Amino acid sequence: MSFNLNKMQSANEIFQGQTITSSATKKRKMSVIVEEICIDIPIVDNKEFRMDLITRIEAVTLEIIKQISIGQPPCISYCRERNVTTDSSLQKENFCAEYSTNLRPNTASNDSLFDYANEHQDTREENHFQNSKKSINFAVKSSRNKFTLMVMIMSEAHRLLLTNTTKTKRSFYYDLKNEIPKKLMPHQRCIDCAVNSVANLLECAPWDLRLLPTAKGLVAGNMTITLRDNRIIDCAILGGAQIPQIIFNVTSIRVKANFVLVIEKDAIFQKLLEENCHCILKCILVTGKGYPDINTRMLVNILSEKIGLPVYIIVDADPFGVDIMLLYRFGSSTLSRQNDRLACPNARWLGIHPSESIILGMKTISLTKTDCVKLRSIESRTCINDVISKELRILRKGKANIEALYSPFTKNFLTAKYLPCKIDGKKFI
Numbered sequence: 001m002s003f004n005l006n007k008m009q010s011a012n013e014i015f016q017g018q019t020i021t022s023s024a025t026k027k028r029k030m031s032v033i034v035e036e037i038c039i040d041i042p043i044v045d046n047k048e049f050r051m052d053l054i055t056r057i058e059a060v061t062l063e064i065i066k067q068i069s070i071g072q073p074p075c076i077s078y079c080r081e082r083n084v085t086t087d088s089s090l091q092k093e094n095f096c097a098e099y100s101t102n103l104r105p106n107t108a109s110n111d112s113l114f115d116y117a118n119e120h121q122d123t124r125e126e127n128h129f130q131n132s133k134k135s136i137n138f139a140v141k142s143s144r145n146k147f148t149l150m151v152m153i154m155s156e157a158h159r160l161l162l163t164n165t166t167k168t169k170r171s172f173y174y175d176l177k178n179e180i181p182k183k184l185m186p187h188q189r190c191i192d193c194a195v196n197s198v199a200n201l202l203e204c205a206p207w208d209l210r211l212l213p214t215a216k217g218l219v220a221g222n223m224t225i226t227l228r229d230n231r232i233i234d235c236a237i238l239g240g241a242q243i244p245q246i247i248f249n250v251t252s253i254r255v256k257a258n259f260v261l262v263i264e265k266d267a268i269f270q271k272l273l274e275e276n277c278h279c280i281l282k283c284i285l286v287t288g289k290g291y292p293d294i295n296t297r298m299l300v301n302i303l304s305e306k307i308g309l310p311v312y313i314i315v316d317a318d319p320f321g322v323d324i325m326l327l328y329r330f331g332s333s334t335l336s337r338q339n340d341r342l343a344c345p346n347a348r349w350l351g352i353h354p355s356e357s358i359i360l361g362m363k364t365i366s367l368t369k370t371d372c373v374k375l376r377s378i379e380s381r382t383c384i385n386d387v388i389s390k391e392l393r394i395l396r397k398g399k400a401n402i403e404a405l406y407s408p409f410t411k412n413f414l415t416a417k418y419l420p421c422k423i424d425g426k427k428f429i
Contacts, residue, residue, distance in 0.1 A: 034222075034282050037307050038254040041246075043228055049208075050161050056202045057158045064151070073139030076150065078201035136197070149194045150201070152176070153211065157198070160210035166248055169195060170214040205338050207247045207294065217243040217296030218266065220273055221284035223255040240273060240285065246298045253302065255284060259423070260303045262347070263287045264315040264324050268402050268414075275415040281423075284309070291324055297342045300328060304344045312350035312428060317357060318399035319367070319374035322392070325349050330383045348428040351418070352402055354394040362405065364398030371399065387429050 064074045138147045153172075160167060173188050192213075199206040220240035225233040228249050235241045244250060261283050263269045269287035272278070278285050284303065288296040304311045313328055315321030331343030357364050367375065378384065379392055405413055422428060 034256050034258055036254065036256040038252060039302075039306050040252045041250050041302075043248060043251060050164065053202060053204060053208060054158060054161050057154050057161075060154065060201065061151075073137060074147070075135055075137040075139070076147065076201060077133055077135040078197065079133055134197070134200075146190075146194060146197070149190065150198050153191070153194055153198050153209070154202075157209040157211060166210045166212055166245075168214045169211050172211055212245055212247065213293045213295065215242050215244060215295060216293040217286065217288045217299070218269060219243050219284060219286050219299065220269070221255075221257055221278040222282070223253065223257065223284055225250055226252040226254075235284070236278075238273075240269065240287075243286075243295045243299050246295050246302070253307070255303065255307060255309070256282075257284045257309060258282045259310040259312060260284045260286060260300065261350075261419070262300060262311060262313045262328060264290065264313075264321055265402065268314070271406075272414060275412045277415040277419070280415055281419060288324075292328065294342065297328065297331075297344075300344050300347070301341055304346050311344055311347035312423065313347055314351050314402065315349075316399070316401040317352040317354045317362075317364075317395065318401070319371045319378060319395065321352075321401075322378055322388075322395070323374060326378065326381070326383060349388070350422055350428045352400060352405070353429070354391050354397075354399075357394075357398070357400050357404075360405065362400045364400045364404075367396065367399055391429070 060076065064076070067074045136143045136147045136150060138144055156167070156172060169191055170188065173191050176191075195206050195209060195211055199209060202209075218240040219235050220237075221235055223235040225235065225241075225244060227233065227244060228251055233241050233244060257278075258281070261272075261277075261281075263272065263285060264287070266287050266289045269285060272285055277283070286296065286300055286303075292300075300311060303309050311328075313325045315325045328344055329347045329349075330345065331338075352362075356362070375392060375395065379389065384392070402414075405418060
């Protein structure tokens with residue numbers, strides 16, 4: 001679905017030389033009545049589940065001890081559930097590749113400790129429902145460090161479950177730096193990977209281990225979030241509010257908005273705040289600052305599935321932007337068991353569509369080798385329908401970032417023209 005402005009006026013007539021606030025936007029501000037919605041999120045201390053999880057950890061530990069006692073190198077195995085269908089119409093049941101290893105090229109770190117390629121296989125290698133078995137053997141040099149880290153994670157999770165407390169994975173990372181030799185010290189991504197592996201081993205969600213991700217995303221708009229200690233986060237504050245830990249902490253959310261706008265990058269999020277976008281369009285702005293963390297994805301899921309707000313996603317017109325959009329919509333293969341709480345299948349890709357670059361006169365640049373690898377990976381996924389596939393073919397000709405929209409047009413182009421025109425005209429995918 002491309003952005004065909006010829007049905008209305010030429011691109012120049014619509015987007016150039018006009019005032020900041022269009023008449024359509026003014027009408028929206030005056031006529032739309034937004035209802036306030038409040039939902040409660042009960043925090044339940046499921047003692048029975050905690051004790052069961054403690055028992056599972058102890059059973060795995062006992063098995064490791066038994067293996068060592070008979071002179072056998074310890075080995076742990078688990079199933080990595082993958083749910084991939086071949087029918088692209090069943091989008092709610094399709095999941096895309098895990099994001100944690102798909103960082104932007106300039107943020108990737110050299111990591112020789114774990115074999116991420118084996119741990120996070122791309123979905124292009126799978127064409128049906130599959131439970132692939134993964135073994136971590138201490139006798140195998142390539143998996144020895146991961147085995148050690150998984151045991152340490154289970155030990156920490158056991159303590160946190162017994163005391164009914166939580167800890168951030170970042171804090172756990174720094175604790176390890178003081179406890180183990182430098183040559184064995186993993187990167188933060190290794191811990192994220194190992195926590196997911198332990199969750200698969202114990203058949204639980206990663207957050208059930210009480211090792212939680214550090215808050216990363218931001219949210220802005222007419223919304224308040226009430227925490228367990230009765231503190232209230234006002235999301236209308238300058239610069240937006242940090243999205244808190246949803247699990248174990250948030251008790252209620254009050255929101256008054258027409259829709260949710262998810263923005264890939266913090267820079268554009270801040271620009272939209274400067275344009276007063278959340279007030280003019282009466283929306284909630286959310287950014288995961290690139291690939292989103294669990295809390296950001298969970299908040300977007302709640303706003304869509306529980307509160308019923310439409311969700312639109314704005315990302316760069318490049319392979320990594322598309323990948324981020326797909327992660328919000330369809331979730332990840334690594335956390336497929338939790339996608340009912342993390343994915344947002346009703347979200348729509350509002351832009352930037354590759355097909356818009358010519359119409360809007362956006363400056364494009366050629367794809368890098370890394371971009372091409374990512375694009376091929378995306379094209380092979382079963383969650384890609386014909387409309388998205390068409391956009392991906394156009395993307396091969398060149399990529400563009402959201403900032404390119406500000407160059408040839410007015411300063412407040414996104415809020416005043418682009419977003420209202422696309423939402424009102426249903427120009428989304």
